[in-house]
Amino acid sequence: MHLVRRRAPLGWAVGDNWPPEIAWTPPRVTSASDIEEARRHSGWACSGKGCGDVLRRVISGVIVAGVVGVTQAGTSAVAAPAATVPAQGSTQTAVLHKAPVRLDGLTELVIRRIEVGDEVAASKYFSGKPVEDPVREQQIIDSVRASAVQLGIDPDSTAAFFQAQIEASKVVQRGLLAKWAADPSSTPTSGPDLDAVRQELDELTTGLLTELVRVDHLRHTGLACDVSLLVATTTGAAKHHFDRLHRQALAVGTATVCG
Numbered sequence: 211m212h213l214v215r216r217r218a219p220l221g222w223a224v225g226d227n228w229p230p231e232i233a234w235t236p237p238r239v240t241s242a243s244d245i246e247e248a249r250r251h252s253g254w255a256c257s258g259k260g261c262g263d264v265l266r267r268v269i270s271g272v273i274v275a276g277v278v279g280v281t282q283a284g285t286s287a288v289a290a291p292a293a294t295v296p297a298q299g300s301t302q303t304a305v306l307h308k309a310p311v312r313l314d315g316l317t318e319l320v321i322r323r324i325e326v327g328d329e330v331a332a333s334k335y336f337s338g339k340p341v342e343d344p345v346r347e348q349q350i351i352d353s354v355r356a357s358a359v360q361l362g363i364d365p366d367s368t369a370a371f372f373q374a375q376i377e378a379s380k381v382v383q384r385g386l387l388a389k390w391a392a393d394p395s396s397t398p399t400s401g402p403d404l405d406a407v408r409q410e411l412d413e414l415t416t417g418l419l420t421e422l423v424r425v426d427h428l429r430h431t432g433l434a435c436d437v438s439l440l441v442a443t444t445t446g447a448a449k450h451h452f453d454r455l456h457r458q459a460l461a462v463g464t465a466t467v468c469g
C-alpha cells in the first residue's frame with residue numbers, strides 16, 4: 211500500500227487513533243461512494259493493497275465526528291461530558307471524551323458566500339460581464355486588511371482567507387457558466403442586479419470578519435482545527451445538498467482556515 215498526503219487537513223499520522231479525542235473502532239463502511247467521499251475529504255491519496263481499510267477509517271471517523279458534532283451543537287467547545295454515540299453500520303460504539311473546537315459558524319458563512327456565487331453567475335450570464343473583476347477583488351482585499359488591523363487579527367492570513375473566498379466564487383461562476391453553455395435548457399430564467407448581489411457579499415464580509423475574530427485562537431491548533439473543519443464542511447455540504455462543483459468551491463474557500 212502507498213499512502214501519500216496531498217494536503218494537510220488532518221495532523222495525524224497513519225496508525226494513530228483518529229480523531230484523538232474519540233476512542234473508536236471502525237464501523238463497516240463499504241460502498242464505493244463512501245470511499246470516494248473519504249478520498250475527496252480526507253486529503254489523502256492511497257493506492258495499492260490495504261487502502262480500503264485506511265480510507266474506511268477516515269470516513270468512519272468523519273461519520274462519528276459528524277454525529278458527535280451534531281449532537282454536541284450548542285454545547286461548550288471543550289471539556290464536554292463523555293457521551294456514547296452509535297456508529298453507523300456497526301454494533302460498535304464511539305466514546306466522546308472531549309468535543310472538538312467548532313468552526314460551523316464560519317463554515318456556514320463560507321457556504322452562504324458560495325451560494326451567492328450562483329446569483330453572481332446568473333447575473334453575469336445575462337449581463338455578459340466577465341467572471342473576474344480584479345479592481346473589485348483588490349478593493350475587497352484592501353478593505354479586509356484594514357479591518358483585520360482594527361480588529362486585532364493577522365492581516366496577511368485574513369487577506370489569504372478572503373482571497374480564497376473570491377477564488378471559491380469564481381470556481382462556482384465558471385462551473386455554472388460552462389454548464390449553462392453546454393446545456394442551454396439548464397440556464398436561469400433571470401439574473402439579479404450585480405450591485406445588489408455585491409451588497410449581499412459585503413454584508414457577508416462583515417459576518418466573516420466577526421467569525422474570524424471569534425475563531426482566531428482556534429485556527430492554529432493543528433489537529434483540533436483540522437478535525438473541526440472537516441466535521442463542519444462535511445456536515446455543511448450535506449445540509450446544503452452541495453453538488454460536486456459546490457463541494458469543490460467549499461474546499462477552495464476553507465483551504466486557509468487552519469494554518
Ligand SMILES: C=C(O[C@@H]1C=C(C(=O)O)C=C[C@H]1O)C(=O)O
Nearest residue numbers: 330341342343346347375376379
Ligand atoms: C463575485 C464577483 O465575481 C468575482 C469574485 C469576486 C468575489 O468573490 O468577491 C469579486 C470579483 C470578481 O472577480 C463579482 O464580480 O462581484
